[in-house]
Amino acid sequence: MIRFEQVSKRYPNGHQGLDNLSFHIRTGEMVFITGHSGAGKSTLLKLIMCMERPSSGAVHVGGQNLRDLGSDDIPYLRRQIGVVFQNHQLLFDRTVFDNVALPLIINGTPADEVGRRVRAALDKVGLLSKENSYPIALSGGEQQRVGIARAVVHKPALLLADEPTGNLDPELSAEIMALFEDFNRVGVTVIIASHDLPLIARLHHRTLTLDQGRLLADGES
Ligand code: ADP
Ligand code: ADP
Numbered sequence: 001m002i003r004f005e006q007v008s009k010r011y012p013n014g015h016q017g018l019d020n021l022s023f024h025i026r027t028g029e030m031v032f033i034t035g036h037s038g039a040g041k042s043t044l045l046k047l048i049m050c051m052e053r054p055s056s057g058a059v060h061v062g063g064q065n066l067r068d069l070g071s072d073d074i075p076y077l078r079r080q081i082g083v084v085f086q087n088h089q090l091l092f093d094r095t096v097f098d099n100v101a102l103p104l105i106i107n108g109t110p111a112d113e114v115g116r117r118v119r120a121a122l123d124k125v126g127l128l129s130k131e132n133s134y135p136i137a138l139s140g141g142e143q144q145r146v147g148i149a150r151a152v153v154h155k156p157a158l159l160l161a162d163e164p165t166g167n168l169d170p171e172l173s174a175e176i177m178a179l180f181e182d183f184n185r186v187g188v189t190v191i192i193a194s195h196d197l198p199l200i201a202r203l204h205h206r207t208l209t210l211d212q213g214r215l216l217a218d219g220e221s
Pocket of ligand 2 (some may be wrong): 116117118120121124149152154155156157183185186188197
């Protein structure tokens with residue numbers, strides 16, 4: 001599903017995001033990316049989404065070398081990927097329903113299909129009863145679940161998350177991770193960048209540890 005071959009990323013200001021990184025993630029895996037702040041976790045995710053391009057080496061996603069993607073192809077790539085951010089980036093002047101519906105509206109899904117899909121996604125994250133609420137009325141954990149519903153509403157094959165539990169206490173963090181495991185169980189490939197080592201250690205998934213853009217370890221934590 002994802003293959004990095006000797007990937008380096010140097011930013012225009014000279015910062016080294018990744019340094020000769022190689023790894024392979026198969027379809028259906030659930031993998032943590034960990035390492036200190038600045039280790040290259042976000043850079044790795046941005047390269048998968050084609051938000052950044054490698055300085056050297058090759059990134060393959062779904063059998064395709066991203067080097068071969070033109071700007072017209074990137075929306076198609078992104079439709080196969082769901083992304084969850086730490087600060088969930090919800091629109092606070094829209095209801096929960098409208099926030100989750102956004103990716104479907106953007107890709108032109110018919111209205112009756114939008115309603116069905118949004119409710120299915122909200123049901124998966126346990127928030128069906130909140131579809132008419134505004135995000136401000138929800139707890140931090142609920143807001144993050146809305147972010148996850150929005151990330152999966154178009155049924156992506158690949159789910160990426162960047163520090164998805166960064167603002168949550170340990171109990172809510174565990175609930176969020178359990179949701180990711182649910183999606184993984186139905187076949188979604190899940191990649192989570194996190195520096196929450198105690199949480200990662202409890203879950204026993206493959207963990208790639210980065211240090212200064214290099215792969216320090218690859219195994220179950
Ligand atoms: P992490 O997510 O593990 O904290 P990042 O991928 O954000 O690490 O950062 C890795 C390195 O790349 C750091 O040295 C950081 O300063 C640098 N970096 C990240 N994004 C940019 C950017 N847009 N411009 C310049 N340097 C960047
Ligand atoms: P549908 O009736 O649209 O086929 P499902 O009952 O199969 O919906 O799934 C409902 C919700 O579960 C989806 O909107 C999505 O949030 C999530 N889901 C199910 N399967 C997948 C998948 N393969 N990839 C991502 N999300 C999925």
